[in-house]
Amino acid sequence: MAEMIDPFGRAITYLRVSVTDRCDFRCVYCMAENMTFLPKADILSLEELDRVCSAFVRRGVKKLRMTGGEPLVRRDIMKLFRSLSRHLDSGALEELTLTTNGSQLPRFAHEFADLGVRRVNVSLDTLDADKFAAITRWGKLDKVMEGLAAAKDAGLQVKINAVALKGVNDDEVDRLVAWCGDEGYDLTFIEVMPMGEIGEDRVEQYWPLSMLRAQLAEKWTLEEIDYRTGGPARYVRVKETGGRLGFITPMTHNFCESCNRVRLTCTGTLYMCLGQEDAADLRTPLRLSESDDLLDDAILEAIGRKPKGHDFIIDRRRKQPAVSRHMSVTGG
Ligand code: SAM
Ligand code: SF4
Numbered sequence: 380m381a382e383m384i385d386p387f388g389r390a391i392t393y394l395r396v397s398v399t400d401r402c403d404f405r406c407v408y409c410m411a412e413n414m415t416f417l418p419k420a421d422i423l424s425l426e427e428l429d430r431v432c433s434a435f436v437r438r439g440v441k442k443l444r445m446t447g448g449e450p451l452v453r454r455d456i457m458k459l460f461r462s463l464s465r466h467l468d469s470g471a472l473e474e475l476t477l478t479t480n481g482s483q484l485p486r487f488a489h490e491f492a493d494l495g496v497r498r499v500n501v502s503l504d505t506l507d508a509d510k511f512a513a514i515t516r517w518g519k520l521d522k523v524m525e526g527l528a529a530a531k532d533a534g535l536q537v538k539i540n541a542v543a544l545k546g547v548n549d550d551e552v553d554r555l556v557a558w559c560g561d562e563g564y565d566l567t568f569i570e571v572m573p574m575g576e577i578g579e580d581r582v583e584q585y586w587p588l589s590m591l592r593a594q595l596a597e598k599w600t601l602e603e604i605d606y607r608t609g610g611p612a613r614y615v616r617v618k619e620t621g622g623r624l625g626f627i628t629p630m631t632h633n634f635c636e637s638c639n640r641v642r643l644t645c646t647g648t649l650y651m652c653l654g655q656e657d658a659a660d661l662r663t664p665l666r667l668s669e670s671d672d673l674l675d676d677a678i679l680e681a682i683g684r685k686p687k688g689h690d691f692i693i694d695r696r697r698k699q700p701a702v703s704r705h706m707s708v709t710g711g
Contacts, residue, residue, distance in 0.1 A: 560620025
């Protein structure tokens with residue numbers, strides 16, 4: 380079947396799926412404390428999610444990442460991972476993975492490894508239990524540490540994602556680099572993005588990674604490497620620890636020219652760009668017919684209007700987020 384090439388010649392080989400908009404945390408940069416979640420009827424069943432993901436795999440998607448909200452709080456989510464792992468077995472899919480806050484990994488890490496999941500991204504912005512509680516509002520650092528231990532024990536490669544937050548974890552970046560080096564985890568810093576109303580001022584949170592990197596370079600030797608994971612991170616190696624360190628800089632460096640991905644929400648809405656409002660409804664064609672023909676057509680039509688790139692701005696003049704949906708809707 381023909382692969383998906385967008386209007387700018389980019390092959391679409393990576394699908395991220397937000398399997399739920401719910402979460403057991405309420406991170407200050409991601410959600411407001413009182414969130415209204417989607418009604419259940421709007422949400423694709425696990426079988427429907429499988430159908431959509433499989434349609435993308437048939438069209439050349441090689442990497443599937445489950446995210447959310449917190450993917451592991453969705454009931455019976457392992458059923459979806461189990462059924463999608465058939466595409467790993469067949470060789471159609473190169474990677475099945477997830478981004479998680481880690482709180483549920485103690486339960487699931489070993490099963491992931493058994494299914495052929497090799498790597499997990501775990502979001503962790505601080506090693507300080509009080510700060511962690513303040514950032515996540517509802518999270519417990521101990522539980523995430525247990526999850527990380529379980530992942531390690533299961534032989535999963537771990538990458539830590541940390542959002543750079545001015546005045547919050549800016550005094551901890553060296554400690555995070557050292558700790559990840561000791562534990563054998565890759566580490567990626569992310570710039571805070573203007574997504575959704577969160578009841579806080581993002582100008583106060585935003586810390587450009589160029590500044591973070593300059594601060595790190597005072598203590599560590601950062602060596603350029605050309606390691607890529609198919610994601611937007613640019614990596615260096617920290618000479619002293621041997622660990623890989625990534626920077627995701629949507630605000631200070633536009634990486635759209637090499638974008639290979641699209642994002643599906645749990646309601647079957649396909650966003651062709653994280654930073655744009657344009658979207659395609661895949662739920663209607665999915666539910667209209669048991670055959671996948673309508674779904675396939677809708678996917679191709681959507682890829683045909685993938686935009687060139689995003690347009691994020693955080694500044695004091697612009698009070699509105701660039702896109703109104705929260706990160707937990709489209710998934711990180
Ligand atoms: N719950 C999972 C987790 O936290 O890893 C998966 C979903 S979460 C939305 C995915 C990633 O997006 C996390 O690493 C989180 O830190 C990041 N994130 C959430 N809101 C963000 C924002 N406004 N700007 C930048 N990153 C954000
Ligand atoms: Fe939940 Fe992840 Fe958003 Fe935190 S970043 S509130 S863990 S979805």
